[in-house]
């Protein structure tokens with residue numbers, strides 16, 4: 242059986258990665274949403290994740306618990322190695338990824354592709370403020386990192402999320418579809 246694709250969803254903070262991923266999984270229940278491990282307090286929400294302390298995270302990383310892990314926004318994020326079993330079963334998986342971890346992801350997964358979500362700077366600023374998860378200072382730091390290059394040589398599909406979310410989800414689904422049949 243052909244293994245599933247690890248679809249790394251990237252883009253600047255506030256662009257709508259989690260929203261688009263949820264919409265894709267709702268539209269196609271065969272898509273598996275990867276549950277990340279994050280050193281963030283459990284109550285901050287916006288996505289389902291396993292909240293751990295920094296010490297726990299470092300211990301898990303040392304024991305090979307993650308296929309890929311990275312640091313960003315003063316937090317640590319890990320993609321559990323257990324996802325390899327889901328991929329081996331032929332299921333496509335969606336993971337909220339860091340642009341800085343794409344090369345490591347490409348090395349860690351047999352079938353790796355990138356769904357890059359874009360939006361104008363003013364869209365990002367409005368959405369981060371409305372979401373209210375971060376302080377003004379944290380939002381300013383996130384906006385300063387909005388532009389990060391993607392590494393060359395990867396399969397990248399890009400979709401804008403400046404407009405309505407359901408339009409973005411439909412466009413992303415059609416980008417993902419041709420190679421899924």
Ligand SMILES: Nc1ncnc2c1ncn2[C@@H]1O[C@H](COP(=O)(O)OP(=O)(O)OP(=O)(O)O)[C@@H](O)[C@H]1O
Nearest residue numbers: 253254255256257258259260368372402404405406
């Ligand atoms: N097309 C859209 N129109 C209006 N609001 C949207 C749209 N897409 C996402 N949002 C809203 O924008 C905010 C940011 O979205 P989301 O949390 O999905 O972004 P993200 O890219 O996962 O951010 P982060 O990387 O910071 O976790 C949320 O409040 C979400 O409801």
Ligand SMILES: O=P(O)(O)OC[C@H]1O[C@H](OP(=O)(O)O)[C@H](O)[C@@H]1O
Nearest residue numbers: 252254313318337338339340341386
């Ligand atoms: O800017 P880059 O490196 O692409 O992404 C860094 C991190 O930012 C976001 O974190 P969060 O979900 O907002 O905490 C992404 O999910 C990723 O883990």
